[in-house]
Amino acid sequence: MGVNVRGRSFLTLLDYTPDEIRYLLGLSAEFKRLKRAGIDHSSLKGKQVVLLFEKTSTRTRCAFEVAARDLGMGVTFLDPGSSQMGKKESLADTAKVLGRMYDGIEYRGYKQSVVEDLAKYSGVPVWNGLTDDFHPTQMLADILTVQEEFGDVRGRKLTFFGDARNNVANSLLVICSKLGMKFCACAPEELQPKKELVDRCRRVAEETGAEITLTADIEEGIRDCDVVYTDIWVSMGEPDEIWEKRINLLKPYQVNKELMAKAKPTAIFMHCLPSYHDRLTTTGEEIYQKFGLPAMEVTDDVFLGTQARQFDEAENRMHSIKAVMYATLK
Ligand code: CP
Numbered sequence: 001m002g003v004n005v006r007g008r009s010f011l012t013l014l015d016y017t018p019d020e021i022r023y024l025l026g027l028s029a030e031f032k033r034l035k036r037a038g039i040d041h042s043s044l045k046g047k048q049v050v051l052l053f054e055k056t057s058t059r060t061r062c063a064f065e066v067a068a069r070d071l072g073m074g075v076t077f078l079d080p081g082s083s084q085m086g087k088k089e090s091l092a093d094t095a096k097v098l099g100r101m102y103d104g105i106e107y108r109g110y111k112q113s114v115v116e117d118l119a120k121y122s123g124v125p126v127w128n129g130l131t132d133d134f135h136p137t138q139m140l141a142d143i144l145t146v147q148e149e150f151g152d153v154r155g156r157k158l159t160f161f162g163d164a165r166n167n168v169a170n171s172l173l174v175i176c177s178k179l180g181m182k183f184c185a186c187a188p189e190e191l192q193p194k195k196e197l198v199d200r201c202r203r204v205a206e207e208t209g210a211e212i213t214l215t216a217d218i219e220e221g222i223r224d225c226d227v228v229y230t231d232i233w234v235s236m237g238e239p240d241e242i243w244e245k246r247i248n249l250l251k252p253y254q255v256n257k258e259l260m261a262k263a264k265p266t267a268i269f270m271h272c273l274p275s276y277h278d279r280l281t282t283t284g285e286e287i288y289q290k291f292g293l294p295a296m297e298v299t300d301d302v303f304l305g306t307q308a309r310q311f312d313e314a315e316n317r318m319h320s321i322k323a324v325m326y327a328t329l330k
């Protein structure tokens with residue numbers, strides 16, 4: 001049976017079937033091939049998309065902009081300082097206006113309800129470019145990267161070390177469940193994903209053969225691991241005061257050489273980026289001065305080592321975002 005996601009929004013991935021996700025992954029790989037071969041794929045000429053960013057971004061913004069242009073589309077970028085949204089105009093009114101002018105809307109911001117409402121009121125496909133709860137476009141890039149390494153992803157064990165209830169970890173839980181993978185959240189109890197999401201994903205896992213493990217035990221997390229994944233310990237939108245507590249909780253979960261040595265010898269390291277792996281950022285240096293940590297969620301030896309795949313992931317953001325826009329707008 002053919003897969004068709006035309007006209008759909010892309011908000012959490014929970015409403016996409018495994019076949020629909022595999023279709024988007026296949027399309028991502030095809031767009032990567034076309035881009036690498038220099039073959040024109042501007043098949044959405046005449047369409048227009050708008051990108052709304054209430055949080056900062058490098059990868060997601062650039063991926064959407066380049067992907068839209070490669071597809072032949074026009075792009076408008078709006079940040080909170082340059083639009084009326086929220087301050088002088090309600091979300092619903094903004095969505096209705098944008099839906100009259102644009103064929104699709106990307107949103108990055110805080111509450112998940114905002115991206116859901118944009119989809120509800122605009123009448124055009126809305127793509128979630130990260131909220132406090134989910135980061136679904138990151139997932140296609142991540143799984144494409146895992147596929148490029150291992151082929152079939154079914155049965156592969158991906159362990160997330162760190163704040164396992166953040167947007168990236170939640171979305172990994174969702175996609176691994178959908179694709180029959182072994183997902184392990186390795187984190188202290190208070191940083192484990194919410195029960196409601198876990199229960200929902202466990203029901204998906206019953207259908208797909210996926211396995212979900214929540215553990216605070218690092219040895220259990222790293223055992224037989226194919227993909228060692230981490231993310232920053234404090235996400236955008238969280239207060240600076242939380243750093244000390246988070247460092248104390250997550251220091252044992254740092255991805256370093258000793259941890260990587262306990263994974264499968266063929267294991268890869270992944271990170272959505274940006275990352276605090278050295279002192280070459282203002283926050284990295286501040287944390288070093290305050291707490292004496294030269295690296296946080298991952299050490300430089302792993303980040304710069306042969307098992308690291310984070311820059312392949314970053315490139316794949318563009319190919320997979322192109323696939324999402326194409327499939328929902330074509
Ligand atoms: N991974 C990711 O979303 O990166 P940006 O915050 O730079 O968009």
Ligand code: NVA
Pocket residue numbers: 130166167168231232234235236272273274
């Ligand atoms: N969890 C991180 C992901 C950044 C891409 C954040 O929300 O800041």
